[in-house]
Amino acid sequence: MDIPRIFNVSESAHRIHNPFTPEKLATLGTALRLESETRVLDLGSGSGEMLCTWARDYQINGTGIDLSPLFTEQAKLRAEELGVTDRVEFIHGDAAGYVAGEKVGVAACLGATWIGGGVAGTIELLKQSLHTGGIILIGEPYWLRLPSTEDVAKGCLAGSISDFLLLPELLASFGTLGYDVVEMVLANQDGWDRYEAAKWLTMRRWLDANPDDDFAKEVRDQLTSEPERYAAYTREYLGWGVFALIAR
Template sequence: MDLPRIFTIRESSHHIHNPFTGDQLATLGQALRLAPGTRALDLASGSGELLCTWARDHGITGTGVDISTVFTEHARTRAAELGVADRVDFVHGDAAGHVADAPVDLAACVGATWIGGGVAGTVELLDRSLRPGGLMLIGEPYWRLDPPDQDTVEGCDATRKEDFRPLPELIEQFGDLGYDVVEMVLADQDGWDRYRAAQWLNLRTWLDRNPDDELAADVRAELTTAPARYARYGRDHLGWGVFALMAR
């Protein structure tokens, strides 16, 4: 049970596996007014930056669950670097279907709603771990501009236009599911550029070091097309944000 290697190659230098900058992650933590001792569960926690930095800055505790052995080890290393290994722990496992042993104050899935089959299923999954009155965090893409054709849809890593919604409709969806949106922080253009462009250097660095690897042809093909594909499609059309929800 693990992520395909191409994912960990592509994002090998990333602390945050989405278009948030460190400053935006910090802004979100401040906006949520997190109290020391807040108990958190982060599903698909990646390299653990959310839990580690919020444990350092706000005194939260928590558990992250991720399917990637590489990212889980990165998260444990990061916790040690920041001096919070006694407050957060990271579990290698499938976040889909994971429920906390005891209710938590904050349940998050930031950028991986496929673990629940989409937004609705992920909200339902997180709710199973959340105490009454707790905070839920969902990170999700949305259409900034209406994609004019299927090439644009696929250029934004979707299979069909309905995979994502415009921002107002995404917020309305949360309401339809019975939740108030009580905060949000949206990625900006710089965050998107840093997230995507850093992947290209990761790919090229890996390729130079591993020219005979069985994945070399796939990595070369991605590196050849990814920059222009992002500039043509994703940069203008796709947005991304983290939304804080409370059940009505």
């Protein structure tokens, strides 16, 4: 059970597997007014930076589920580094369909809404783990401006233009699902650059260390094409943010 290998290679040096910076994660925690001992569930928890830093800074208790054995192990090491192993637990597993055994105050899925077949399905999944009145966090891309063609959308690694919404439409869609948007924190250009460009050095270092690996051609192809693709498409068209929701 694992994610595609290219992500384990290209994002192996990442602590945050989305366009948020550490500062943005801290801003989100502050914005949510997290209380000590709040239970947080994170589906698709990656290398655990959100839960680990929030456990350190806000004394939350958290559980993270991720499909990558590598990222799950990195999350456990991060918990040890920050001295929060008594507050957070990381489980290697499929977050799709995961429901917490004990209700939580915050249920999150940041950048992995595929686990529920999209935003609406992921919200339905998260609410099964949530206390009445608790907060759902959804991390999701949105169009900064609509692509002019489907080819442009595919250049942003979307399947089609309809995969994402403009920000006002995304916010309105949460209301249609029966939720108030009570906070949002949006990634900025620097966050996108740090997320994407950091992959390139990681891939180059991996290629230098593994020239004869059967996977080297795929990594080489990614390294060759990604800087130009990112600059032409994702950087120009895609935003990303975390949206805090409470059921009406």
